[in-house]
Amino acid sequence: MTKSNRKWLPAVIIAAAAVLGALLWYGLTYPQVRWGAASTVEICQSHRVQVQLKSVSRKELSFTVEGDRTLSTLCVSYLVQPGVECKVAGVWYRVEPVRPMVARVGWEPGEETYPLQEIYGNLPKGEYRLVLPLMLEDAAAQPEWERLWLALEFTLT
Numbered sequence: 001m002t003k004s005n006r007k008w009l010p011a012v013i014i015a016a017a018a019v020l021g022a023l024l025w026y027g028l029t030y031p032q033v034r035w036g037a038a039s040t041v042e043i044c045q046s047h048r049v050q051v052q053l054k055s056v057s058r059k060e061l062s063f064t065v066e067g068d069r070t071l072s073t074l075c076v077s078y079l080v081q082p083g084v085e086c087k088v089a090g091v092w093y094r095v096e097p098v099r100p101m102v103a104r105v106g107w108e109p110g111e112e113t114y115p116l117q118e119i120y121g122n123l124p125k126g127e128y129r130l131v132l133p134l135m136l137e138d139a140a141a142q143p144e145w146e147r148l149w150l151a152l153e154f155t156l157t
Contacts, residue, residue, distance in 0.1 A: 036094030039085050041131055043151045048136055054111065056154045058123065061114040061130055063152055084120055087127040095120055095128075129153045 054062040081101050085092040098121045114130060116123065129151040136148060 035086075036096045039092040039094055039131075041085075041092075041133075041149050041151075043131070044148045046136070046148050046150070049134060049148060049150065051132060051150050051152055053152045053154060056156070057116075058156060059115070059117045061116055061152070061154065062111060063114070063130070064111050065132070067136070082114060082130055082132050084116065084123075085129050085131055086123075087129070092129065095123065123156055125156050127153065127155055 048067065050064075050066045052064050052066075054064060056062075084095045086095050087093075097119045099119055101115075101119050132148075132150045132152070134148040134150060
């Protein structure tokens with residue numbers, strides 16, 4: 001290991017200890033919550049699909065999904081079910097569901113309700129985001145399907 005690499009080693013160890021300590025604290029304080037791995041999702045921005053948070057409670061989230069309604073845009077559908085992530089020490093971590101969500105294939109524009117408490121149990125206070133994995137079908141584009149990962153950030157108090 002070179003001298004220049006060694007000077008960063010204490011900072012890396014301290015940062016790793018802070019993240020592990022925060023996760024351990026969350027795990028001991030909120031044992032009913034099932035914490036997953038760090039998120040690898042890359043959140044996208046799209047001028048063709050917009051999501052907007054309407055209301056937040058411990059029980060559920062309400063949001064709208066609006067798609068570009070040009071002739072070439074046919075529909076938006078979920079790739080997989082939406083998921084919730086929690087921000088701990090600047091890193092997003094998946095929250096594992098305690099109950100599976102009913103599978104859903106399609107999407108209609110308008111207001112959606114996501115049952116937080118039903119799927120994840122009692123979440124602790126903190127910063128969260130709902131990650132919406134979407135596919136936008138566009139007959140004029142190549143390839144026809146555009147994958148999007150959109151997120152709605154919210155705080156539980």
